[in-house]
Amino acid sequence: MAGNSGTFDAGEAIFLVVAAGRGARAGAGGPKQYRELAGRQVLTRTLEALLNGAPEARALVTIHPDDLDLYQGAVAPLPDSLRERLLEPVFGGATRQDSVCNGLEALAALGAADDASVLIHDAARPFVAPGLIARALDAAREKGAAVPGLPVIDTIKKVAEDERIVATPERATLRAVQTPQAFRLALILAAHRAVRADGCRELTDDAAVAEWAGHCVFVFPGEAANIKLTTAEDFLRAETRMLNDLPDVRTGQGFDVHAFGEGDHVWLGGVQVPHDHGLVGHSDADVLLHAITDAVLGAIADGDIGAHFPPSDPQWRGAASDRFLRHAVARVAARGGRVAHIDATLICERPKVGPHRDAIRAQIAEIMDLPLDRVAVKATTSERLGFTGRQEGIAALAMATVRLP
Incomplete structure (x- = not known):
């Protein structure tokens, strides 16, 4: 199995990549993180972008228990210098929230410092850029809890069950949130433990987990190119984009x-x-x-x-x-x-x-x-x-x- 345990330095940066989902909305073809995008698997591209974007950081991937062979196939094409910075993968849980919590617990068990900067990232976001990674690391160290966000362009409506509009939030106060979401390890691990112990409903991202636990979460600038591959149409658009980048x-x-x-x-x-x-x-x-x-x-x-x-x-x-x-x-x-x-x-x-x-x-x-x-x-x-x-x-x-x- 690719990866290592190693020892951790104070304040070290660690990517926690969430890759245990099934990606059903992307249609047939298996979990979307292992599908090919312009000749390489999505997870391969994501790990390469992350590890190249932060040359001192390491990465831990949470995977589905059935996907060990798929994971090994995804990391095999990476250069040795990048594979050496992968920690042993950890099995995720029934939900994304469970998978992140399992990954955080694994980092703590491996001896990661409380002040380690943990960047939690979706495996299906392969276009994360070095500048965004740098902003996330700075935010983790300075704020303790921060997420990348983009201003909302469209007007947003809140509707009732009968599709009747009941409110129009002020657009200037809204942000569309992305990953990597950046935290100090001790803060986000304690928040996930509290949510798990409480048994509360599934929260949609790690910022929501930190908010539920009473922490202030800040927003730093995201990037429009940092798209998440969710549907079959997303894959087609991503392929077109990559071809346009190679004219x-x-x-x-x-x-x-x-x-x-x-x-x-x-x-x-x-x-x-x-x-x-x-x-x-x-x-x-x-x-x-x-x-x-x-x-x-x-x-x-x-x-x-x-x-x-x-x-x-x-x-x-x-x-x-x-x-x-x-x-x-x-x-x-x-x-x-x-x-x-x-x-x-x-x-x-x-x-x-x-x-x-x-x-x-x-x-x-x-x-x-x-x-x-x-x-x-x-x-x-x-x-x-x-x-x-x-x-x-x-x-x-x-x-x-x-x-x-």
Whole structure:
């Protein structure tokens, strides 16, 4: 299980991420925090945004008891430097309020200081920005209890059961509240314990819990971009927003050839395919991954596979080619972009690719952290013409589409 227990410093900042809900309003597809958003799970994006936004902070996630495998899958793509700052996840309760209380109790049991700044955040808010996180941390230290809020633009009406308007609150005094909500640990833990002991009704957020316990809660500026993904329409809007943030669409091509030699298998797309010959190369000679790697590097005009992994360097002798492709994808990510689609073709008489196509596509999608429907793999013969027709080797062509800021 990803995470650590560790020790806590006085005043340390800790994110408590609430991810135990079922997200029924988002429609079919499982809990919304584990759904993909532009190729990555929502929780992955949320944790990355939080931990990058506060480099000294750690995070604890409350999850549903049935979701441990989903949680591990969500944190796996995070860099080691971020995963190391995750505490062991805690099982949530029947309600969000219970889940937060369980998380706070876990922090206290782990030895978090009373004056630790705890930022309680919805897992389904992946667009939290560093500036908002900084304001939340300042508010936790200065006020003890504070929440981000936005001025209300629309006129609000209070209605009776028969939909008759009974009041029009003054708009200037209203705020639409977001997360992360910021507290000193001792204050919010005591408030949640008091609510739990009293058995009062479910309160809608942690500010309400603190208010119920008699604390003053302050508001600091929120951000309109810090949306919560609740419905299927929210996911569509979020996808569109992310695509609009990456308007520079580029295409790269790759081509590679490897000759047959001795062996009993070939590597194609990271999959070991039985054959009466092997492929000759300095690495594992995975002709398909080599072509895709060059296509990705070509899309960002960043040289080719030989420039990044010279055949003259002995450290790459026999190396698994997925390392090369992961490196190319990381080069795209380092520029704030992402790979949008891969289309690749193998050219050979044998071995037959069809029986292995699904496994190859799945492996490439895993290596590149792409949805399966963004990876196309085809195969053709050369009608017994040329070196592939004479079964002297295999060729591969690839096209990569990349989106950059």
